[in-house]
Amino acid sequence: MSSQDIPEENLPAEQATDEAHGAVAVKGEHDNPFADPGLPEHEHRIQDIDERAAKRSERVVAMLFTISMLATIGFIAAYLAIPVDKSIYVFPIGHISAMNFTLGLTLGVALFCIGAGAVHWARTLMSDVEVAQDRHPIEAEPETKAQVLSDFADGARESQLGRRKLIRNTMFGALALVPLSGVFLLGGLGPAPGTKLRHTAWKKGLKLVNMNTNLPLRPSDIAVGSLTFAKPEGLSEDAEDFQTVMAKAALMLVRIAPENIKDKRELAWSHEGIVAYSKICTHVGCPISLYEQQTHHVLCPCHQSTFDLSDGARVIFGPAGHALPQLHIGVNSEGYLEALSDFDEPVGPAFWERG
Template sequence: MSITPEHGHEPGDTAGSDLALREGENTVEKFPNPGFGPHRPRRADVDPAANKRAERQVVALFALSILGTIGFVVAYFALPPGETVASMRTSNLALGLGLAFALLGIGLAAVHWAKSLMNDHEKAEDRHAQRSSDQVRAEAVAVLKDGAQDSAIGRRGVLKGALVSSLALFPLTIALPLIGEVGEDWNVSKFKRTLWAKNKKLTIDPTGRPIKAADVTIGSVVHVIPEGLEEAEAPLDEKAKAVVLLVRLDPRDIKSEQGEGWSYDGIVAFSKICTHVGCPVALYEQQTHHLLCPCHQSTFDVADGAKVVFGPAKRPLPQLPITVDDEGYLVAQSDFHEPIGPSFWERLR
């Protein structure tokens, strides 16, 4: 495809009717610039009542944003997450709705303002060098001032107040949760330890029934928690740290462990908390002995000390040392020997 000059015009001549677009055997004359179509004024442009109504609608949308922010603040203090799933669900729902209305109000108000109150005349300008002349730059500043004047924000006191109020209050939805952490418990050492301890029985999640080694067949996977979890001061927090995946392999398939004697007759136990960003690792492939994290596909080899074989995780899943008691129940030899989870304050990854 090429553009060739016709009728004696030199390249670069912009006479639209004298340039032809040639493709193979076909020649198509370049069509003239159609320009802008006739401008159709909006109702708010010709009807003062409609203009005032549109302004009130924009103010109402900004007011919706303000109410959303206030609702977020009230929910933050009146509906703390608590220790139960129901209280956490209620708190998150209230905070989410408050944040949604705070953002939605600002967004809809800005769009409605632009579509109904600001200048809607189409404009076009030719491309020019990246750095405009001083005269053009001065004209651009003048255009910006004209735009501010055209929006009539200076003459619309209620609208301006609603805009400023909604934008001023909205940052509370971001700052308040951060400020609220001041004065909270910053003892990070408690994250180094879980409820697992010597002779603590492994129980099935969520029933809490102790499990015997004989109950675990080769190739099976069991989700376990420490015995007595429900009696902990904060059971949900403790469960989030202590959840473990129990897998039984053929002892001949075990290549290595993180500690000598940490498994029992092919049964190994690893933290379910992915060492990448903390998602639950729970997808087990029996033939390869691989554990997959569904969030970012980090893959761990259970037969080789849960070492990382693929994905963004940087370290193996921590292994829980286990054995059996006199009755054949699986019990922990100790807590994990390193902090569970993705990262830690004292650890460089």
């Protein structure tokens, strides 16, 4: 039976439609969704047909490379000229190191401008002709290798690197200057600390001020088994160097019954069982904040170093290699707790024990 013998309403939609035009179509013959559509027709960019537009793009690329060079020079100048302890206020971050902020800003601009210049160069001036190439075995044939070298030569020619001398020279300048940033950084990691790491803000006569209330502490303010954090008198949280000072001067106070203190010097440096130790862990400098009342142990939350505050804050567990430094404290004529000296040794990681 031919299609002419089948009623039109029983034919497939595609076949019925084509029957009306005198032809029978097979479903899927002309609408294969997996057919290779081929490459679209190439559209020329404005820079390909207008040399003035190409010159504008060239100037933009050169400007970006020039900005990169200036930013690198600014990086070096900032590294040499800005004092390491200088701070500036940056909203909404707050007070930060002026040197770190400037170095990060200038280096970021230098690297960004090199990248932006290269991208703009590729998008506007380099060849954008679409090239399709069939897959081939991993090991290239001699003819393929020769073709690759030929394509490379064509790409070098089409990049117009030899023709666009302004781009070439400024690019080479930017790429040559950026590594100097690393050279200056490797030349020194900042000024030598001298004795700054060996001393803190604590000294004889400074009152111990409660970190929460900002009020001087009396012995009666510290109950047996409690943990209190303190800072040196006269140090404001609004000060530019507050974080820098507290990084070394952070203090924790614990009251232990005098008969439970095992270390004789610790007992002599305490007041009525109130002992004062650095809050900075001697492993990598994390702040200690966990206190176990029954055992008189304090725990560093970073790597679980544990110190016994009833026995000279010696290490009883964990990677810390040194006991916590103790602060010698007493009571002044007004009845407030005060420091009688600085810490007995440098706070934080035991750098001074490394030859």
